Amino acid sequence: MSSATMCLVDALDANDNILMSGTKADDCSVAGFKSALGSGAIAYGGKYSAPDYERISASGCTLAIENTMINHTPDVKEKLQKLGLVVLTEQSSSEPKALGRVEWIKLFGVLFDKEDEATHLFNEQKARVEQTSGLASSGKTVAYFYINSNGAAVTRRAGDYVAQMIELAGGSYALDDAQTASTSGSSVTLEMERFYATAKDADIIVYNGTIDESVATLNDFVGKNALLSQFKAVRNGNVWVTSADMYQQMTSTADIIDELHGAFTGDDTSDFHYLRKLG
Structure with a gap:
């Protein structure tokens, strides 16, 4: 799980679907995710460029959600796939629009069966941004x-x-x-x-x-x-x-x-x- 998308999963109250993170508790600013890392409910699985393959394999994890940094370490991506994981590269950081980044929450809504919640959270952000942008x-x-x-x-x-x-x-x-x-x-x-x-x-x-x-x-x-x-x-x-x-x-x-x-x-x-x- 990449650090930038933690807030999306946390906002959907879907942290219990996450087994491991590439961010340590001390480096996490998303409250719910930080708490889960601190308690051990979510384990630290190593940095994206040097994951703990043994721990990941033993966990039974089947999906790795990475950001575009994984493209700089193709050998890591290949090794994860050989372990049987599907590697999903989220590209929110490449979005040219601010709300385009937020809209990635809809993907996580599909992944974690929370599509209605995701749509509601996105529409809420959209309405607030449009209100501010309409000011002088x-x-x-x-x-x-x-x-x-x-x-x-x-x-x-x-x-x-x-x-x-x-x-x-x-x-x-x-x-x-x-x-x-x-x-x-x-x-x-x-x-x-x-x-x-x-x-x-x-x-x-x-x-x-x-x-x-x-x-x-x-x-x-x-x-x-x-x-x-x-x-x-x-x-x-x-x-x-x-x-x-x-x-x-x-x-x-x-x-x-x-x-x-x-x-x-x-x-x-x-x-x-x-x-x-x-x-």
Whole structure:
């Protein structure tokens, strides 16, 4: 079971169908799933790239639900299949639309005989997202990225689901298709000078704390690269960081979009979970 889909299974109250997970309890942010891992009701079956084949074989497991990372380890997929498992590769991370990711809950509804529950949960998220997206635009441009170990900015392709969530929340993504066309994947790495020229005037920065958890303060942030202190959003005190668990929370898509909207419009942020303003 891949980490990103835990929330879908948990929302359907279908955790008792899961024998093993590739995520340890300490690394899991989905409450029900974390509890099951902690109690041993769901066992840790090893990392996706190095599963515990002996334990998996002994468990009687017949289905392995993997994300697209399994494509980088075809030998693992082949070994699981030789053990008699059907390997299902869920591709929610490749969805260009935010609600497209959430709609994967319908697949799990079919797998676990909870189709009505899945449809209800999806429609609930859809209605909330449509309500927020119908509000007036904030008029704010938004840059979303993290700084890698080489000092380069890793951002998201324009049109990617993260960029779309920013648009649905009333923001305008700071990079366009031409500026993020250097790769076929969802992430785009830009040398800092190029990224600065493109995004320096963004009204708001959202730092990707899901990938880089080392940024707790504004000083931590500007310490990543000397050019960051010259960004408009930094000078104006409009830098935010995401929670480490944001990517694991597909069923909270509407909440995340609501928080983005609040950050863009200056709403009360006291009960935010997925975004925090750096000071």
